[in-house]
Amino acid sequence: MDSGLLIELAMTGALVGAMYGLVALGIVLIYKTSGTANFAQGAIAMMGGYLTWLFAAGVGLPMWLAIPAAVAAMFCFGVLVERTVLRRMIGQPVIMVVMLTFGIELLLRGAVPGLLGSAVKRLSLGIPQAPVFLGDVLINRAYLIGGGISAALIVAAIVLFNSRAGIIMRAVSDDQGASWSVGIRVERAIAIAWGLSAVAATFAGILWGSMQGVDWSLSLLLMKALAIAILGGLDSIPGVLLAAVIVGVCESLATGILDPLVGGGTRDIVASVIIVVTLMVRPYGLFGHEQIERV
Amino acid sequence: MFYRRAGIRHTDYRHERQLWPLPFDRYLVAVVAALLLAAPFVIERLYLVAYLLPWLIWSSAALGLNLLMGGAGQIHLGYGAVMAIGAYTSVHLVRIGAPLELAMLAGGLASALIGSIFGVAALRVKSLYLAMATIAMQYIVDFAITHIPGVSGGGQASIEVPPVRFLGLSIEGDLRTYYMALASCAVITLFMLNVGRTAFGRALAAIRERDYAAEIIGIDTFKYKLLAFWTSSFIGGVVGSVLVVCYLRSVSPDQFHLDLSVQILAMVIVGGLGSVLGSFFGAGLVLFAPIVFNNMIGFAADRSGIAISTDLRAHLPLMLYGALIIAFLVVEPLGLAKIYDNVRNYFLVWPFRTARR
Numbered sequence: 071m072d073s074g075l076l077i078e079l080a081m082t083g084a085l086v087g088a089m090y091g092l093v094a095l096g097i098v099l100i101y102k103t104s105g106t107a108n109f110a111q112g113a114i115a116m117m118g119g120y121l122t123w124l125f126a127a128g129v130g131l132p133m134w135l136a137i138p139a140a141v142a143a144m145f146c147f148g149v150l151v152e153r154t155v156l157r158r159m160i161g162q163p164v165i166m167v168v169m170l171t172f173g174i175e176l177l178l179r180g181a182v183p184g185l186l187g188s189a190v191k192r193l194s195l196g197i198p199q200a201p202v203f204l205g206d207v208l209i210n211r212a213y214l215i216g217g218g219i220s221a222a223l224i225v226a227a228i229v230l231f232n233s234r235a236g237i238i239m240r241a242v243s244d245d246q247g248a249s250w251s252v253g254i255r256v257e258r259a260i261a262i263a264w265g266l267s268a269v270a271a272t273f274a275g276i277l278w279g280s281m282q283g284v285d286w287s288l289s290l291l292l293m294k295a296l297a298i299a300i301l302g303g304l305d306s307i308p309g310v311l312l313a314a315v316i317v318g319v320c321e322s323l324a325t326g327i328l329d330p331l332v333g334g335g336t337r338d339i340v341a342s343v344i345i346v347v348t349l350m351v352r353p354y355g356l357f358g359h360e361q362i363e364r365v
Numbered sequence: 366m367f368y369r370r371a372g373i374r375h376t377d378y379r380h381e382r383q384l385w386p387l388p389f390d391r392y393l394v395a396v397v398a399a400l401l402l403a404a405p406f407v408i409e410r411l412y413l414v415a416y417l418l419p420w421l422i423w424s425s426a427a428l429g430l431n432l433l434m435g436g437a438g439q440i441h442l443g444y445g446a447v448m449a450i451g452a453y454t455s456v457h458l459v460r461i462g463a464p465l466e467l468a469m470l471a472g473g474l475a476s477a478l479i480g481s482i483f484g485v486a487a488l489r490v491k492s493l494y495l496a497m498a499t500i501a502m503q504y505i506v507d508f509a510i511t512h513i514p515g516v517s518g519g520g521q522a523s524i525e526v527p528p529v530r531f532l533g534l535s536i537e538g539d540l541r542t543y544y545m546a547l548a549s550c551a552v553i554t555l556f557m558l559n560v561g562r563t564a565f566g567r568a569l570a571a572i573r574e575r576d577y578a579a580e581i582i583g584i585d586t587f588k589y590k591l592l593a594f595w596t597s598s599f600i601g602g603v604v605g606s607v608l609v610v611c612y613l614r615s616v617s618p619d620q621f622h623l624d625l626s627v628q629i630l631a632m633v634i635v636g637g638l639g640s641v642l643g644s645f646f647g648a649g650l651v652l653f654a655p656i657v658f659n660n661m662i663g664f665a666a667d668r669s670g671i672a673i674s675t676d677l678r679a680h681l682p683l684m685l686y687g688a689l690i691i692a693f694l695v696v697e698p699l700g701l702a703k704i705y706d707n708v709r710n711y712f713l714v715w716p717f718r719t720a721r722r
Contacts, residue, residue, distance in 0.1 A: 170691060170694045176690065293504065297501075335511070343501075346502070346505070350486045
């Protein structure tokens, strides 16, 4: 195996990983504000892709209008889910909330393809097919643009967390009761986190949808996102960026090197293996904070 | 009305410790047991094999998961993988000539061992992480079974279960498979009914309510969480082999995908966390609601002349599972068992309003 191919696999992996990271970003945002993991993130990404397709092909909007429309609709959807379902679960044990989000995942996985059709939908962003040469490394142009957009969005999220809204969210994640007493509207912060994570997932759904087509398999992004969120630390946004690259590179290398040995399919379990290994070696992830609970 | 009580008053400890303190409940259990025993001679074979048998087996699986989720408050999203390990282990053992009784136990042990490896990793941290570890387990076990030829016999292969004997009786024909499923379900049900009355069950309940508080009163939470994981996985493995021997008759990897885990998770939540009776209710609703619903939609479509796409009908079960999980967690977190309990409490002292306990 020559080093050129390895570098190519690693570069592609890093870019793909950045796009996975967009889904993980939503999980981390929600964990940071409300302390629960969102298992519906994969299905929300899928729904974002479907909505963009609906606005573009069904309604007939041009792509530059369809994407903002879908993003806005998904922000409202995220807020709506929090307002109608999740808020009623405040004070319940964490596993109840986790199961609830898993229920939302199942419902969306069934309802969205069921209502809009399960055949693969084409979603074209108008990115040319010709690959890009960096030196002598060949890279898919769609991956390059998608990875770039994703990394930019994740960096934007890091910046956001240093703004006023971000400080509010950090306060809420630190102590909900204390935030309440200094006049922070805790519910609104959590609702905004849900909206933003739906937006991040939608971007991931659009980018992936433009490459592999829009269908139910977009919801499988959930596993990669969980792996990234765990590896980076559930409460660390910079962790997402690093872990996304690691997961992407691992996956790409595994597909390139292990697949010929075991006969395919390693791509799907790399994320699972990373989850288990992280939990065994360093359960709070690379940048996560160890939680101290009080009785 | 049926109960003829004016409240529940126990006069001695033995009476209070009974599984079913009320005579009416004892009669009800006896009647249901008699009906289940007589079922093969009363109802048609088609209904027996297509409805009653899977209901018993899936209820047993839901009971196993309920020990972990309702009993100890730990989540498991990969119970299908646990059952797969038990199923494959026991089928392979039977094929090399081991008796079924041993093969079932070995299947349970294999499930418990492999399941616990994943549990150990996650149980050191918060229960949230367990959700991720178990869903990862589902994918890893799926992958291992499909890609190790020695286990699955190749990617698309299905392994036939050879003719087997259980306690000297050969398990063949609808009648004997039904009774074997019924017997295993009865054993698991009795275990689940009694586990809440043991020190083990009480320790789990303490952990479920507040694990730090449990630690302070002297319960080794890690040990008991792991024990719950172990026991639940053992039951899952045994049910997996019952499922294969009595119902599926041949084992292939696609029978144990995430879909099965989702089904059983939905059964536990819909039926009621921590309730034995609820597991049976939940299994019934989750297994049969999609069928009934699908038929109703087909009927409505025929009558009204509106064409309903095959896409929609194919995705109906998944939608229904999701909707049921959401609806029950939001509206009635204790599930169908709680609804039954409410009705029962109402009639317990009817025509008066409330029972003094």
